[in-house]
Amino acid sequence: AGDGSGPGGSAAGDGGPPAPERVLFPPTFSVSEIKNKQRRHFMFLRWKQQQRKEKLAARRKRRKEREALGDKAPPKAIPKTIENQRVYDETTVDPNDEEVAFDEATDEFAPYFNRQTVPKILITTSDRPRGRTVRFCEQLATVIPNSHVYYRRGLALKRIIPQCIARDFTDLIVINEDRKIPNGLVLSHLPDGPTAHFRMSSVRLRKEIKRKGKEPTEHVPEVILNNFTTRLGHSIGRMFASLFPHDPQFIGRQVATFHNQRDYIFFRFHRYIFKSEKKVGIQELGPRFTLKLRSLQKGTFDSKFGEYEWIHKRREMDTSRRKFHL
Amino acid sequence: SSQVVWDTLGNRQFCSYKITTKTQNFCRNEYNITGLCNRSSCPLANSQYATVREEKGRCYLYMKTIERAPFPRRLWERVLLSKNYEKALEEIDENLIYWPRFIRHKCKQRFTKITQYLIRIRKLTLKRQRKLVPLRRKIERREKRREEKALIAAQLDNAIEKELLERLKQDTYGDIYNFPIHAFDKALQQQEAESESESDAEQEEDDEDVDNREFVEADDSDLSDFEDMDKLETSSEEEQEEEEEVEKKSVSKSKGKTPLKGPARRKRPYIEIEYEEETEPATKTKAA
Numbered sequence: 172a173g174d175g176s177g178p179g180g181s182a183a184g185d186g187g188p189p190a191p192e193r194v195l196f197p198p199t200f201s202v203s204e205i206k207n208k209q210r211r212h213f214m215f216l217r218w219k220q221q222q223r224k225e226k227l228a229a230r231r232k233r234r235k236e237r238e239a240l241g242d243k244a245p246p247k248a249i250p251k252t253i254e255n256q257r258v259y260d261e262t263t264v265d266p267n268d269e270e271v272a273f274d275e276a277t278d279e280f281a282p283y284f285n286r287q288t289v290p291k292i293l294i295t296t297s298d299r300p301r302g303r304t305v306r307f308c309e310q311l312a313t314v315i316p317n318s319h320v321y322y323r324r325g326l327a328l329k330r331i332i333p334q335c336i337a338r339d340f341t342d343l344i345v346i347n348e349d350r351k352i353p354n355g356l357v358l359s360h361l362p363d364g365p366t367a368h369f370r371m372s373s374v375r376l377r378k379e380i381k382r383k384g385k386e387p388t389e390h391v392p393e394v395i396l397n398n399f400t401t402r403l404g405h406s407i408g409r410m411f412a413s414l415f416p417h418d419p420q421f422i423g424r425q426v427a428t429f430h431n432q433r434d435y436i437f438f439r440f441h442r443y444i445f446k447s448e449k450k451v452g453i454q455e456l457g458p459r460f461t462l463k464l465r466s467l468q469k470g471t472f473d474s475k476f477g478e479y480e481w482i483h484k485r486r487e488m489d490t491s492r493r494k495f496h497l
Numbered sequence: 498s499s500q501v502v503w504d505t506l507g508n509r510q511f512c513s514y515k516i517t518t519k520t521q522n523f524c525r526n527e528y529n530i531t532g533l534c535n536r537s538s539c540p541l542a543n544s545q546y547a548t549v550r551e552e553k554g555r556c557y558l559y560m561k562t563i564e565r566a567p568f569p570r571r572l573w574e575r576v577l578l579s580k581n582y583e584k585a586l587e588e589i590d591e592n593l594i595y596w597p598r599f600i601r602h603k604c605k606q607r608f609t610k611i612t613q614y615l616i617r618i619r620k621l622t623l624k625r626q627r628k629l630v631p632l633r634r635k636i637e638r639r640e641k642r643r644e645e646k647a648l649i650a651a652q653l654d655n656a657i658e659k660e661l662l663e664r665l666k667q668d669t670y671g672d673i674y675n676f677p678i679h680a681f682d683k684a685l686q687q688q689e690a691e692s693e694s695e696s697d698a699e700q701e702e703d704d705e706d707v708d709n710r711e712f713v714e715a716d717d718s719d720l721s722d723f724e725d726m727d728k729l730e731t732s733s734e735e736e737q738e739e740e741e742e743v744e745k746k747s748v749s750k751s752k753g754k755t756p757l758k759g760p761a762r763r764k765r766p767y768i769e770i771e772y773e774e775e776t777e778p779a780t781k782t783k784a785a
Binding site for chain 1: 627650
């Protein structure tokens, strides 16, 4: 047997293997080769303990060395995070990229960014919304200035869209509901703009947020877009920015944040106050939710004949833990 | 012999097509015309029987006669009914001429019902249909977990605060917020870039700011700070006391819905109790 030590296979009531002083395994031994489960488990625990001991010893040694060196010690190693280790995405936008700047000057959001159009938003739901969704729509309407909520009543989206365009709406938001909770969001820029379909999760209404402030006022909030690095992220960021009027009213001191982290977009709505030069206090009001992009379509909402710019393909895109697309 | 069949299957022994409920008996036989288990609607217990069934949108009339009873394969005769509703009813009548009234009537009723639901199917397929997408448990769990981890990694509050401070530094807010230290920094930059004469003027400002700074730092965490600081810069010490009190009321009115936090409010009365002028700095530092 490849055991290499005495006490293998001890009784079940052991409560953990005894810490070995120094255990030598023959070099070609691997714990997984033992057929007996109890013994294998025991050996594995022992191996784990040994690893931990070694690691602790190494850490102590390193710390002693650092103290001994004092000032001349090498700088601490930066811990690896997923953001550090992120697979480099070739479509990352460089701030000075001319091509991207040119693209953005001519894409569908250009009239908004040139201040030619004022955003006007229509918020609606899927058929027969339940109470939670309705309340969420109302709260969202208070957050986004110049927005209107209309009930669906079984109308087809394809027929709503030309009507909206005729009435000068710039954006359409459809909140999809399933089992009484909102779980999807379709954001469509109207005069022939891109349509983004998101999965929405962890929706918190205003009353569920702890330590919240009073109702948001009618002032136009500021917008913060964090971490939209790739080309795709950039276009999504612009989509969000085009929901809010271009000139925020700083008197209102309200800010809407879209923060992208590992492909999840967190939306928060805060009121801030500058306590001093270096300190700011924020207070959360308004609903919060997270979005995950599922697909981006070039034209307005069309499920059959639409031209998809980007779809989330689970088998290809979810394989690596360090690869993100936004 | 149909009577014998009924005596056996219908009431006494087991019939595999029969389903009993509290109030009624149903018959699962596919040729049954009414769907109930009765003496007159049992296809096994009647030697002369007819039904209407539909297949792929077309309706057929099925008939069973006693002559064909020994030939099970040829037992049920099938007649295709026309798509036209009235014509089909006439065809039923034609085929079931001289048959018992009950069967004729029930056949036509069943045919009517079938055409109605076929029409509804056709109408519904034209409307939008809800597509049901199955959830995959493993994926849902994975997404939820990743979202939680992403939330922790995001450190949203810090990120937002940092961004806001950045914007303050970049001067996007213009002149709304007036922090002396900020102004001091700006003044410093100007000083470095420009000539000496201006720097003299600014040195005076520096002195004032230095004095003012003492007050400011004492109440560093006080919310009322930045409002006070405006006044501190511009006015002299004598007027401060009155101005603070007046300003408090005016501030609370002008800012309308400012959500001042609790602890900040508590600290304000402290300032009100303070004495004037010379002892002011001392008491302020004590209070803080």
